[in-house]
Amino acid sequence: MDNLTHFNEQNRSKMVDVTNKEITSRSATATGQITMKPETLQRIHEGKIKKGDVLAVAQVAGIMAAKQTSSLIPMCHLINLTGVDIHFEDDDSSTVTANATVKTKSVTGVEIEALLAVQTALLTIYDMCKAIDRGMVISDVHVVEKMGGKSGHFVFNDQEN
Template sequence: MALTLQVVGFKNSGKTSTILDFLAVAQAKGLKTAVIKHDDHDLADLDQPKTDTSRFKAAGATTLVLQTNAELFLRQAQPATLPQLITAVVPSDTQLVLIEGFKTAAYPKVVLMRPGDTSDPNLTAVAAQASLAKMPQTEDFRTSAKRKAWFTHWLNQRKEDFAMSEQDKLTHFNAQNRAKMVDVTNKSITSRQATAVGTIIMQPETLERIHAGKVKKGDVLAVAQVAGIMASKKTSELIPMCHLVPLTGVDISFKDNDKDAITAEVTVKTKNVTGVEMEALVACQTALLTIYDMCKAMDRGMRLTNCHLVEKMGGKSGHFIYHKQKDSE
């Protein structure tokens, strides 16, 4: 995934000027760069009355694409989260994404301050507080040279986070174009966390017996919890290209709808060079499979369903949150 940086601030704080200077640095380094801007104003030219796009929108289209002689515009009627937007419109070989706005997103941020502005305690992942005016306790962004110097330093600290060559981009393949275990030797050690959920559907009588502790093999959820924890530590033995990751925490909880379903939620943590999404998913499904094994004598028609990653934090790809509308993609 591309290295991503946001530039946020109030109106007239210098966001666009800062993005332009950052772009100049990126171009000098030969980085393929995408820019995303958050703007509350409508692109009126797309939806002028009686134009084709206006008619398509009135007819119910939720997404509109307009190709002009020189440019292509995309209008999505339903708002998308920033990660969804990046996935949908940014080419996969992009090395750098610069974002103006989207304050609540979880990517690293340059926060631009005007005289009189105060810090927003709700902002996350602040890389720097800066100002195009003379202000105490902010990075000095008063000249183009200073903005470029700051950004150059920020990029140089993150060289390992984006590919500089075609071979680096294809990290899962070796020189013979065969699958390999990705080399993470030079990646930074950071705190990482992943949460996965999944559900098992059963007969109501089966859930009643689990509640009552009347399953012959024992305490179903206690055994499933231990099985999930054990499985998380065996992930690299089950999934061929997974790294052996030392886990610092595994938490598994269960809830049910008091009718016919039990949902397992697993959170796995590590402090390492690679993430633990697979560990969370393997633990979740193993816990559900253990419930099946414990109860199959009375209910062989149980179904495992909707197992997916809910949230991931840490690493160069940043913060991921699952959104239900992705199911239709």
């Protein structure tokens, strides 16, 4: 079992000391889905949601969230992000998939930033469409790939996870 690094000698939570870690290029991509009524997705496509362009607003919200990660997640380090990109795909039926890639040159990774970007983008879609569809479901949020740092390259494998 790995040693837990987020505890001090009094067994209390602490932010991990990354002072002596090497600065490297790092990136992480996360994904997640929101499932809705087909009519809701059709209205998103047609631009007929009263609050505005759903995916444009969700994209900006996701980027803003990635930049605020250390303010929301207590043990995350403040990281200078060098890039955040969010893409949406849908199945032309009832599911929108959000994919967020976050990049940095830092001493620690950006997996949480990518996950928060996806979650926030999906929550924004929910918020903008809830007046017509309260039964939407957010699901399957996870890291797809992570590169850089001491732990190296990680690719999500459906069979192992």
